[in-house]
Amino acid sequence: MAKTPVLTPRADDFPRWYQDLVNKAELAENGPVRGTMVIRPYGYGLWERMQQELDSRIKAAGASNAYFPLLIPQSYLTKEAEHVEGFAPELAVVTHGGGKELEEPVVVRPTSETIVNDYFAKWVQSYRDLPLLINQWANVVRWELRPRVFLRTTEFLWQEGHTAHATHEDARRYAAHIHRDVYADFMTHVLAMDVLPGRKTARERFAGAINTLTLEGMMGDGKALQLGTSHELGQNFAKAFHTRYLSRDGRQEYVWQTSWGSTTRMIGSLVMMHGDDDGLRIPPRLAPIQAVVVAVKGDDAVLAEVREIGRRLTAAGVRVHVDDRADLPFGRRAVDWELKGVPVRIEVGPRDVASGTAVLVRRIAGSKEPTAIEALPGLLPQVLADDQALLLAQSRERRERRTVEVSTLAEAVAAASTGWARIPWAALGPEGEAELAEQGVSVRCLVAADGSVPERDDQPGNVAVVARAY
Amino acid sequence: MAKTPVLTPRADDFPRWYQDLVNKAELAENGPVRGTMVIRPYGYGLWERMQQELDSRIKAAGASNAYFPLLIPQSYLTKEAEHVEGFAPELAVVTHGGGKELEEPVVVRPTSETIVNDYFAKWVQSYRDLPLLINQWANVVRWELRPRVFLRTTEFLWQEGHTAHATHEDARRYAAHIHRDVYADFMTHVLAMDVLPGRKTARERFAGAINTLTLEGMMGDGKALQLGTSHELGQNFAKAFHTRYLSRDGRQEYVWQTSWGSTTRMIGSLVMMHGDDDGLRIPPRLAPIQAVVVAVKGDDAVLAEVREIGRRLTAAGVRVHVDDRADLPFGRRAVDWELKGVPVRIEVGPRDVASGTAVLVRRIAGSKEPTAIEALPGLLPQVLADDQALLLAQSRERRERRTVEVSTLAEAVAAASTGWARIPWAALGPEGEAELAEQGVSVRCLVAADGSVPERDDQPGNVAVVARAY
Numbered sequence: 001m002a003k004t005p006v007l008t009p010r011a012d013d014f015p016r017w018y019q020d021l022v023n024k025a026e027l028a029e030n031g032p033v034r035g036t037m038v039i040r041p042y043g044y045g046l047w048e049r050m051q052q053e054l055d056s057r058i059k060a061a062g063a064s065n066a067y068f069p070l071l072i073p074q075s076y077l078t079k080e081a082e083h084v085e086g087f088a089p090e091l092a093v094v095t096h097g098g099g100k101e102l103e104e105p106v107v108v109r110p111t112s113e114t115i116v117n118d119y120f121a122k123w124v125q126s127y128r129d130l131p132l133l134i135n136q137w138a139n140v141v142r143w144e145l146r147p148r149v150f151l152r153t154t155e156f157l158w159q160e161g162h163t164a165h166a167t168h169e170d171a172r173r174y175a176a177h178i179h180r181d182v183y184a185d186f187m188t189h190v191l192a193m194d195v196l197p198g199r200k201t202a203r204e205r206f207a208g209a210i211n212t213l214t215l216e217g218m219m220g221d222g223k224a225l226q227l228g229t230s231h232e233l234g235q236n237f238a239k240a241f242h243t244r245y246l247s248r249d250g251r252q253e254y255v256w257q258t259s260w261g262s263t264t265r266m267i268g269s270l271v272m273m274h275g276d277d278d279g280l281r282i283p284p285r286l287a288p289i290q291a292v293v294v295a296v297k298g299d300d301a302v303l304a305e306v307r308e309i310g311r312r313l314t315a316a317g318v319r320v321h322v323d324d325r326a327d328l329p330f331g332r333r334a335v336d337w338e339l340k341g342v343p344v345r346i347e348v349g350p351r352d353v354a355s356g357t358a359v360l361v362r363r364i365a366g367s368k369e370p371t372a373i374e375a376l377p378g379l380l381p382q383v384l385a386d387d388q389a390l391l392l393a394q395s396r397e398r399r400e401r402r403t404v405e406v407s408t409l410a411e412a413v414a415a416a417s418t419g420w421a422r423i424p425w426a427a428l429g430p431e432g433e434a435e436l437a438e439q440g441v442s443v444r445c446l447v448a449a450d451g452s453v454p455e456r457d458d459q460p461g462n463v464a465v466v467a468r469a470y
Numbered sequence: 471m472a473k474t475p476v477l478t479p480r481a482d483d484f485p486r487w488y489q490d491l492v493n494k495a496e497l498a499e500n501g502p503v504r505g506t507m508v509i510r511p512y513g514y515g516l517w518e519r520m521q522q523e524l525d526s527r528i529k530a531a532g533a534s535n536a537y538f539p540l541l542i543p544q545s546y547l548t549k550e551a552e553h554v555e556g557f558a559p560e561l562a563v564v565t566h567g568g569g570k571e572l573e574e575p576v577v578v579r580p581t582s583e584t585i586v587n588d589y590f591a592k593w594v595q596s597y598r599d600l601p602l603l604i605n606q607w608a609n610v611v612r613w614e615l616r617p618r619v620f621l622r623t624t625e626f627l628w629q630e631g632h633t634a635h636a637t638h639e640d641a642r643r644y645a646a647h648i649h650r651d652v653y654a655d656f657m658t659h660v661l662a663m664d665v666l667p668g669r670k671t672a673r674e675r676f677a678g679a680i681n682t683l684t685l686e687g688m689m690g691d692g693k694a695l696q697l698g699t700s701h702e703l704g705q706n707f708a709k710a711f712h713t714r715y716l717s718r719d720g721r722q723e724y725v726w727q728t729s730w731g732s733t734t735r736m737i738g739s740l741v742m743m744h745g746d747d748d749g750l751r752i753p754p755r756l757a758p759i760q761a762v763v764v765a766v767k768g769d770d771a772v773l774a775e776v777r778e779i780g781r782r783l784t785a786a787g788v789r790v791h792v793d794d795r796a797d798l799p800f801g802r803r804a805v806d807w808e809l810k811g812v813p814v815r816i817e818v819g820p821r822d823v824a825s826g827t828a829v830l831v832r833r834i835a836g837s838k839e840p841t842a843i844e845a846l847p848g849l850l851p852q853v854l855a856d857d858q859a860l861l862l863a864q865s866r867e868r869r870e871r872r873t874v875e876v877s878t879l880a881e882a883v884a885a886a887s888t889g890w891a892r893i894p895w896a897a898l899g900p901e902g903e904a905e906l907a908e909q910g911v912s913v914r915c916l917v918a919a920d921g922s923v924p925e926r927d928d929q930p931g932n933v934a935v936v937a938r939a940y
Contacts, residue, residue, distance in 0.1 A: 029589070031538070031539035031541075031585075032539070032542070032543050032546070032585065032588060033539060033541040033542070033543060033576050036539035036540075036541055037539065038536070038537070038538050038539065038589055039536055039537040040536055041534035041535065041536045041604065044534075044535050044536045044537055045534070045535070047537075048535060064511035064514075064515070065511065065514050065515070065518060066508070066509055066510055066511045066514045067508070067509040067514055067517075067627065068501070068508050069501035069502070069503060069506035069507065069508065069625055070506075070540075070578075070609055070611065070625050071501075071503040071506055071562070071611070071624070071625065072502070072503070073502050073503060076502070088569070089568060089569050090568060091566075091567075091568075091569075092541070092564045092566070092567045092568075093564060093565065093566040093567070094562045094563060094564050094565075094578065095563065095564075095565045095566065096561075096562070096563040096565065096575075097561075097562045097563070097613040097624075098559060098560060098561075098562075098613030098614075098615060099558070099559050099561075099613075105566075106503050108540075108564065108578070115501075115502065118502060119499070119508055128797070128798075134511070138609075139540055139608075139609065141540065141541070143567040143568030143569075144568075145568060154541070154567075155539055155540050155541065157537065327598070328598075
């Protein structure tokens with residue numbers, strides 16, 4: 001009897017597979033207002049783990065959390081010319097409050113550079129107040145015409161960092177520090193995602209920035225997804241909001257700033273990077289549930305055994321869930337844990353209890369082996385570490401396999417139908433970039449000849465990595 | 471030389487003292503849109519600690535975190551008649567999105583019962599899906615005409631729990647469980663706040679609830695502040711949104727629901743309950759910084775010593791901050807830590823290093839004693855525990871001292887000018903309650919004769935606790 005697939009196979013229709021998986025793994029649903037989403041407990045559990053891991057790295061980078069208002073006077077947005085141009089088409093505008101029409105409409109924040117600068121201008125007086133390093137966890141709204149859950153949503157959750165520094169060099173270093181030691185470190189070592197660090201071209205920069213650093217991930221279909229950006233804002237917002245400090249030698253100087261963000265989009269990338277035709281595969285270091293212990297049947301001996309295994313694994317430092325819902329068919333529950341991508345499943349039936357063994361199912365390695373119950377607490381930490389490494393290796397292998405070197409624009413477009421192309425930036429340039437854009441292909445980032453992040457767009461040897469993108 | 475007070479003394483002008491303290495301790499500032507606030511890092515640090523402590527209790531009560539959209543179609547609000555009546559005057563309405571006027575205006579959530587029920591109606595099918603226990607951490611907007619930072623703000627942060635149960639009894643028990651084991655436990659044992667548990671009268675109930683449980687705190691000026699409420703919603707929202715389940719015996723039944731919330735208002739209550747004329751006094755179990763080690767001067771020996779004390783106290787499990795900003799005057803820093811209410815201050819000057827002693831300043835006990843540096847790691851955990859208990863005892867003592875038993879409405883009004891009054895509910899009733907309201911006095915809650923929370927408004931022996939309130 002052939003197994004009926006739970007999900008549309010990726011090869012048949014990747015976008016439909018994605019939507020199926022998001023719904024059936026109970027990650028999220030569409031909200032009633034177009035483009036919004038309801039993040040269900042299992043999906044939100046992934047976000048909570050992301051928050052914990054990112055927050056500790058952000059604090060280690062010296063930033064403190066704070067909270068700025070959701071509602072921003074419309075006039076603030078217009079103070080920085082490029083910024084308003086970038087965000088005006090996406091704004092949600094509140095015109096009525098408390099039963100009356102407002103004198104000045106207010107916008108729901110699409111990002112907080114403007115309102116943050118309004119306060120930084122008050123808080124920063126002297127060089128002693130710098131650097132000022134602030135982060136906030138918040139929701140933002142950007143009206144989205146072609147929404148897709150997690151990837152492009154009218155409302156999303158994120159963290160946004162905002163900092164002010166005395167010198168250009170200090171701001172530059174801090175933006176790079178966040179890019180490397182917060183975002184890249186987290187994505188590589190917790191999300192097990194191979195990500196490409198690079199520099200955005202002028203065309204792709206954040207509205208109001210002088211430099212945007214990005215991390216680009218290759219999804220299962222070969223497209224790119226931008227994951228976490230860190231911007232140097234130069235003195236653009238400082239000049240618009242008069243954010244100045246008294247220097248050591250007694251002069252009024254504008255501060256140099258950065259901003260940086262990472263969002264619930266990362267949940268979507270987790271699906272599209274690691275998912276397979278059976279469902280999600282959650283990296284063990286991220287997983288809210290690292291191991292699920294499943295009672296195959298509801299016998300007392302089985303239930304006692306799964307609970308005991310649960311206790312022992314918890315004591316061994318594993319995040320465990322015990323599935324003792326014996327009133328639901330075992331097969332259905334197994335398919336569900338597969339869909340939800342829990343890294344390790346330990347199945348215990350009546351005969352297993354008698355023989356002191358359980359079936360150890362590894363979602364990432366794809367193995368299924370009888371294992372002595374006694375041995376599980378000693379075994380699992382290594383199994384989880386191995387599968388974490390395997391997942392990262394698989395994602396790296398895919399990017400390497402599906403990235404090609406090209407020398408012409410036509411070759412780049414052709415390559416972008418299945419993966420990424422690398423082309424010398426000198427051979428492409430802003431004009432070539434504009435031509436690519438007409439065909440739905442974009443420069444994801446520039447990388448230096450030695451693989452590092454370039455200091456300038458026109459640094460000799462720069463390579464443009466081009467792809468179709470979500 | 472008389473000390474110039476840093477704050478307006480409480481006895482002179484309590485509201486101004488509050489505002490002074492919130493600003494000078496760098497907790498928060500007013501936002502640009504009237505009624506909104508910017509929560510600064512020190513204030514947000516208090517909120518983060520509150521979130522950690524509440525979140526672990528909420529999870530222990532079996533609820534999972536999720537996230538529902540900020541934007542709700544206006545029509546949803548109108549589905550439950552009392553609910554819309556309660557919230558309509560406070561709504562912020564988005565009429566334009568993405569550069570266009572919207573076909574249906576959307577409101578910024580004032581609370582999420584309506585949108586949550588829209589999804590509960592899909593997720594709940596059978597009795598097996600119950601109870602469904604969800605919590606979300608979010609921002610909400612309620613247009614506020616008389617705003618006061620933290621206490622009444624147009625936007626505030628909170629957690630809102632939403633649950634669905636098979637029976638009235640199960641919902642009733644769960645609402646009481648949250649009230650007692652999440653909110654009262656947290657406020658008593660972490661915030662060191664003496665809070666009075668009780669039942670709201672029909673007049674004061676949440677819009678759409680059949681019962682509201684509350685915790686009322688007495689502030690430093692004798693007024694009351696409502697802190698955390700837990701509502702039984704009955705089947706009101708279930709009927710409006712058709713949230714039904716198939717029972718064990720095969721019938722379609724409406725679910726019974728609860729909702730419950732606690733907000734950033736708790737930061738304001740912390741100020742008004744524990745603050746004194748020198749500033750805040752943070753309960754040690756809450757404090758993001760439990761002990762600050764202050765270098766009186768910038769000598770190398772002093773700096774080395776404060777850092778070493780910092781390391782040892784951290785190892786002893788104390789949350790420590792080392793203040794080695796020797797370029798700022800010591801007196802100014804000491805006043806600032808006093809203002810910020812850090813429970814313990816350890817001051818180290820050059821002579822202290824030589825003699826192996828430091829000055830141990832206890833913000834709550836109000837003591838200041840030379841102490842052997844060697845002894846600090848052993849001493850501090852007990853000092854912090856003692857001061858936690860002392861703060862709670864002080865708050866309890868004040869409520870007992872300033873609560874009087876009265877038998878007439880006139881006496882109740884008189885008593886409410888300095889504290890709380892207890893009056894038999896049978897002697898007051900809804901008519902007396904309405905008369906009190908005309909004089910700005912409200913029934914904060916009903917308590918049973920034995921001090922427990924009454925099951926009904928008209929339970930014989932019920933006592934109404936009346937006060938002026940924030």
